[in-house]
Amino acid sequence: MKISKEEFEKIANLSALKFDIENNDKLIDDLGRILSRFQSLQKIDTTNVAPTAHVTNLVNSLREDKDSQILNEKDVLSNAKEINMQQVKIPRVFDNE
Amino acid sequence: MSDLLNLTINQQNKLIKESKISCEELVQETINHIKKYDEEINSIINFDERSAIDNAKNIDKKISDNEIKIGPLTGLPVLLKDNISTKNIETTAGSKILKGYIPPYNSYVTEKIMKKNGILIGKGNLDEFAMGSSNENSFFGNVKNPWDKRRVPGGSSGGPAAAVSAGFASYSLGSDTGGSIRQPASLCGVSGMKPTYGLVSRYGLIAFASSLDQIGPIARSAEDCGQILNVISGKDNNDSTSIKKDFGDFNKYINNSVKNLKIGVPREYLDNVDSEIKESFQESIKKFSGLGAEIVDLSLPLTEYALDVYYIIAPSEASSNLSRFDGVKYGYRSSKGNTAQENMSLSRSEGFGEEVKRRIMIGTYTLSAGYYDAYYKKAQQIRTLIINEFKETFKKVDVLLAPTSPTIAFKLGERTDDPIKMYQSDLCTIPINIAGLPAISIPAGFHNKMPIGIQVVGPQMGDQKVLQFANQFQQITSWHKHFPKL
Numbered sequence: 001m002k003i004s005k006e007e008f009e010k011i012a013n014l015s016a017l018k019f020d021i022e023n024n025d026k027l028i029d030d031l032g033r034i035l036s037r038f039q040s041l042q043k044i045d046t047t048n049v050a051p052t053a054h055v056t057n058l059v060n061s062l063r064e065d066k067d068s069q070i071l072n073e074k075d076v077l078s079n080a081k082e083i084n085m086q087q088v089k090i091p092r093v094f095d096n097e
Numbered sequence: 098m099s100d101l102l103n104l105t106i107n108q109q110n111k112l113i114k115e116s117k118i119s120c121e122e123l124v125q126e127t128i129n130h131i132k133k134y135d136e137e138i139n140s141i142i143n144f145d146e147r148s149a150i151d152n153a154k155n156i157d158k159k160i161s162d163n164e165i166k167i168g169p170l171t172g173l174p175v176l177l178k179d180n181i182s183t184k185n186i187e188t189t190a191g192s193k194i195l196k197g198y199i200p201p202y203n204s205y206v207t208e209k210i211m212k213k214n215g216i217l218i219g220k221g222n223l224d225e226f227a228m229g230s231s232n233e234n235s236f237f238g239n240v241k242n243p244w245d246k247r248r249v250p251g252g253s254s255g256g257p258a259a260a261v262s263a264g265f266a267s268y269s270l271g272s273d274t275g276g277s278i279r280q281p282a283s284l285c286g287v288s289g290m291k292p293t294y295g296l297v298s299r300y301g302l303i304a305f306a307s308s309l310d311q312i313g314p315i316a317r318s319a320e321d322c323g324q325i326l327n328v329i330s331g332k333d334n335n336d337s338t339s340i341k342k343d344f345g346d347f348n349k350y351i352n353n354s355v356k357n358l359k360i361g362v363p364r365e366y367l368d369n370v371d372s373e374i375k376e377s378f379q380e381s382i383k384k385f386s387g388l389g390a391e392i393v394d395l396s397l398p399l400t401e402y403a404l405d406v407y408y409i410i411a412p413s414e415a416s417s418n419l420s421r422f423d424g425v426k427y428g429y430r431s432s433k434g435n436t437a438q439e440n441m442s443l444s445r446s447e448g449f450g451e452e453v454k455r456r457i458m459i460g461t462y463t464l465s466a467g468y469y470d471a472y473y474k475k476a477q478q479i480r481t482l483i484i485n486e487f488k489e490t491f492k493k494v495d496v497l498l499a500p501t502s503p504t505i506a507f508k509l510g511e512r513t514d515d516p517i518k519m520y521q522s523d524l525c526t527i528p529i530n531i532a533g534l535p536a537i538s539i540p541a542g543f544h545n546k547m548p549i550g551i552q553v554v555g556p557q558m559g560d561q562k563v564l565q566f567a568n569q570f571q572q573i574t575s576w577h578k579h580f581p582k583l
Binding site: 011012019031035038052055070075076077079092093094 | 295435
């Protein structure tokens with residue numbers, strides 16, 4: 001199975017990853033080989049088989065609707081690179097154009 | 098190395114109880130040993146000598162003041178795999194993207210061990226985000242196998258397994274998503290157990306594939322593994338998948354005979370393993386026969402599909418779990434990129450290693466529109482069939498026995514060029530995670546002076562039975578009492 005460069009770029013974009021497409025033939029090729037292997041699964045008849053939702057058959061795990069605080073604000077922000085007025089600062093969301 | 102550092106948890110505990118050794122002495126000796134040998138083996142990422150000694154002194158004082166009772170883990174040095182969160186202590190998951198990350202909270206298991214007065218000796222090296230079978234994917238360098246430093250220790254818990262084998266800790270905790278505790282335990286000649294899915298809370302474990310991840314012990318005997326489970330297991334409200342069940346002592350049945358109990362040997366697990374592993378495996382079967390167990394030859398035909406099912410489910414879950422690493426709230430942030438989106442993509446691309454990016458790409462592909470049914474849904478359907486196949490089998494036998502790894506430890510660099518070949522290192526361990534079963538790998542022989550392991554697999558919640566079989570084997574063998582010359 002061959003992955004086209006366009007397809008690779010689309011998946012990279014969905015993954016929020018950037019690659020130097022021209023120098024990544026091996027990665028593209030490896031992905032194709034790995035995805036080809038998965039074709040063998042089509043041999044198995046899974047008509048009317050429910051997909052596994054949870055391995056130990058856990059259904060619902062409910063708790064009382066009570067608020068609780070695990071971490072305070074200072075702890076939550078302790079690993080952020082840039083903070084301004086107790087908020088995380090990031091580059092602008094929209095481009096100038 | 099002094100014999101002290103090769104002792105089991107129970108033996109070290111006895112010395113502390115009888116005041117033949119203080120916690121400080123044990124920790125100091127461990128530290129001296131680490132300083133002498135770990136530079137080459139590289140099993141420990143973050144090693145804080147000062148606080149380990151201070152903690153040991155503090156515990157010694159509490160013991161002499163009768164403030165605490167000496168429990169099974171009191172004062173014993175433990176190594177935690179570096180994807181297990183430790184409050185105020187750097188936790189990296191072996192990744193550049195988390196270098197410098199200081200968790201503001203403890204994982205459930207860290208908290209449990211600290212409450213029992215365990216002493217954190219350091220954080221164990223691992224494949225980045227626990228993705229790998231050789232510990233060659235760590236940002237902090239390869240770990241070497243203590244038995245032969247030209248070979249890999251296995252992965253992804255390569256650091257924790259190598260450290261227990263080398264005497265750098267009394268025991269360690271790893272995580273097992275597709276074999277990451279058992280395969281390195283096998284390659285390093287120690288005992289490593291993946292409990293039933295949900296037995297140990299995953300709260301504070303940096304997630305890889307949530308429906309498969311499970312924390313478990315690596316130690317010098319099956320009995321030790323049971324002791325550790327007694328401390329780290331239990332229902333935790335912070336992990337909704339954790340199991341609410343009172344097992345009592347996990348070592349409750351370890352001294353019971355396995356006479357007349359049934360051991361199933363699935364043929365398919367011997368299909369792709371090296372001949373030396375097969376020969377050694379036959380010897381182990383003879384040992385179990387000698388103990389009076391009945392050996393049942395059987396077939397699990399879906400085994401051949403497990404690897405592919407795993408390499409759809411695990412990367413799919415990983416691609417979702419790892420989307421949280423965006424350089425905003427924590428972790429590495431690129432200095433480039435004019436917009437938030439661009440900065441995020443660059444942070445991820447510069448912060449993640451090659452294997453992690455490969456798996457995110459596989460997972461994104463298999464979950465993306467148009468492919469979901471053919472890949473992810475199909476894999477989860479086959480997962481149901483695999484679970485049912487195991488369920489039917491456990492109606493006929495008590496446990497299953499299989500090799501842990503198809504080969505002994507391979508040479509560093511031998512498989513790094515071919516991801517599929519690397520993935521095949523986990524052929525015998527992956528099906529167990531898919532079905533959420535408990536399994537332990539224990540030492541069962543040597544080839545070319547390198548350890549070989551076998552795994553005992555039980556039905557869900559059959560953790561005590563697994564420990565019983567493993568301990569009975571260790572009562573009549575001494576493979577687990579061999580240690581590498583460093």
